[in-house]
Amino acid sequence: MPLPRSVAAGMAAAMLCVSLSGCGSLQQLTSSSKPLLGDESTSAPSAAPTVAATGEAKANKAPARPSGPLDTGTVTHRLKQGDFSVKLTYWTSDNAKLYTAESTKTINVSAHIEDADGTHRITVSTFEVTQDDGTTRAAVTTDSGKFDVTPPYPYSTVVTVPPATSGAKSLTLSVRLDLLVETAPKSNSYYRSTALDTLTLPLLTDGATR
Secondary structure: OOOOOOHHHHHHHHHHHHHHHHHHHHHHHOOOOOOOOOOOOOOOOOOOOOHHHHHHHHHHOOEEEOOOOOOOOOEEEEEEOOOOEEEEEOOOOOOOHOOEOOOOOOEEEEEEEEEOOOOEEEEEEEEEEEEEOOOOOEEEEEEEEEEEOOOOOOOEEEEEEEOOOOOOOOOEEEEEEEEEEEOOOOOOOOOEEEEEEEEEEEOOOOOOOO
């Protein structure tokens, strides 16, 4: 039985309204860049690299003090002087690993003549030590005289090294021995031979480790 024209027209209008509402919702979903409420991402932002912590760890790592020649308490150097050699022995009762620029250092020095025939008299006329901390160079000690070092006699002395410039990282001791060597046995005629040596001592600075 055919529907009355007015009823058919009303149903068509209702269907068109539903169709248009659906189209409006679809357009809203596809054209908006904003997420729908309740659909926001819950993932946490990635953690930033711990650059500050790494830098702090590096800053807290103290520089290591380099090893020194007197760390074991003694060291020996041999200096060739033509037909003979000078054996220089340095030793200390200090703990050289604790030396700082501000500390006073006590170092024993002994010189022996080696490879000599023993018939030519040899004497020390000057023993001199200077210190250099990279900023200041100064005389430590000078011993002048006529000291017989003909084998087996040694030349021995104690050197007191005063404080260096504050903050210095190392201290270099320069040692000089002026030797008078007899030209012929019992001739009482001499020639000069100068022996030079260095001893570099690392120093503890603020924050340095042994």
